[in-house]
Amino acid sequence: xxxxxxxxxxxxxxxxxxxxxxxxxxxxxxxxxxxxxxxxxxxxxxxxxxxxxxxxxxxxxxxxxxxxxxxxxxxxxxxxxxxxxxxxxxxxxxxxxxxxxxxxxxxxxxxxxxxxxxxxxxxxxxxxxxxxxxxxxxxxxxxxxxxxxxxxxxxxxxxxxxxxxxxxxxxxxxxxxxxxxxxxxxxxxxxxxxxxxxxxxxxxxxxxxxxxxxxxxxxxxxxxxxxxxxxxxxxxxxxxxxxxxxxxxxxxxxxxxxxxxxxxxxxxxxxxxxxxxxxxxxxxxxxxxxxxxxxxxxxxxxxxxxxxxxxxxxxxxxxxxxxxx
Numbered sequence: 098x099x100x101x102x103x104x105x106x107x108x109x110x111x112x113x114x115x116x117x118x119x120x121x122x123x124x125x126x127x128x129x130x131x132x133x134x135x136x137x138x139x140x141x142x143x144x145x146x147x148x149x150x151x152x153x154x155x156x157x158x159x160x161x162x163x164x165x166x167x168x169x170x171x172x173x174x175x176x177x178x179x180x181x182x183x184x185x186x187x188x189x190x191x192x193x194x195x196x197x198x199x200x201x202x203x204x205x206x207x208x209x210x211x212x213x214x215x216x217x218x219x220x221x222x223x224x225x226x227x228x229x230x231x232x233x234x235x236x237x238x239x240x241x242x243x244x245x246x247x248x249x250x251x252x253x254x255x256x257x258x259x260x261x262x263x264x265x266x267x268x269x270x271x272x273x274x275x276x277x278x279x280x281x282x283x284x285x286x287x288x289x290x291x292x293x294x295x296x297x298x299x300x301x302x303x304x305x306x307x308x309x310x311x312x313x314x315x316x317x318x319x320x321x322x323x324x325x326x327x328x329x330x331x332x333x334x335x336x337x338x339x340x341x342x343x344x345x346x347x348x349x350x351x352x353x354x355x356x357x358x359x360x361x362x363x364x365x366x367x368x369x370x371x372x373x374x375x376x377x378x379x380x381x382x383x384x385x386x387x388x389x390x391x392x393x394x395x396x397x398x399x400x401x402x403x404x405x406x407x408x409x410x411x412x413x414x415x416x417x418x419x420x421x422x
Contacts, residue, residue, distance in 0.1 A: 127331025195240020266323025
């Protein structure tokens, strides 16, 4: 049986999530440690991200039609970056939406959120970060790469870091097609990416680049023309930081559903299915950027698509029984 999505309520469209004063929650990947950096829960209507729902309802009673994937009739998109500590290195995977920047969308327009304060809670200074990796160059993955310089401009937030973006990704966004795509949100490259190039800290790298021993990029073009995952392997364990390969639990049941904002929807769908099949077979940890906190989990094959078991925030080494397929 199928059902249309619940009617969105008049609930707030986002919830700030990055506050707190205690030690930041983290989980291990072998000898590496991962600190999720939460920025905001964005609560769009289901059809805003999935136009498929305008013609095809989702499955009634499915795990993704209730908490934590759905709240007051709106889908829950956790905005999350990840700080990786491995072999003395501090690597940031994606950089959120940013503060104080003009955007066309209300969620990120001139935001003021306690995102950077989370580094101190992880015991890491901003000067300790040596590498920032962009899985792709959408507005919600680049913003905290720069901060206001006090003179009306923007400077690298992490002064000792190199910032890595895939060559094909940079070329597309700085070309005519990318310029047209930027009209929706505003030109965030101007305040979040181009100042890095001007400062001489932006590196254009191949899509299979080795970031550090045990940390490498994996090509996954489709969501954007140079989209990548980040694979981390340590002490016999492996995690795949999937960025925007998945946004919501409905894509576990229906990997063919790409969101409205994928540049090449068919390629994105093919890459998503391949990723889910791979981690279901290997047991590797999957770390999407937008699943409800704690986001990271294990994928399994089920009768209809794929199931998902979140990590337990009380015991990160063990899974927790939360709603799944």
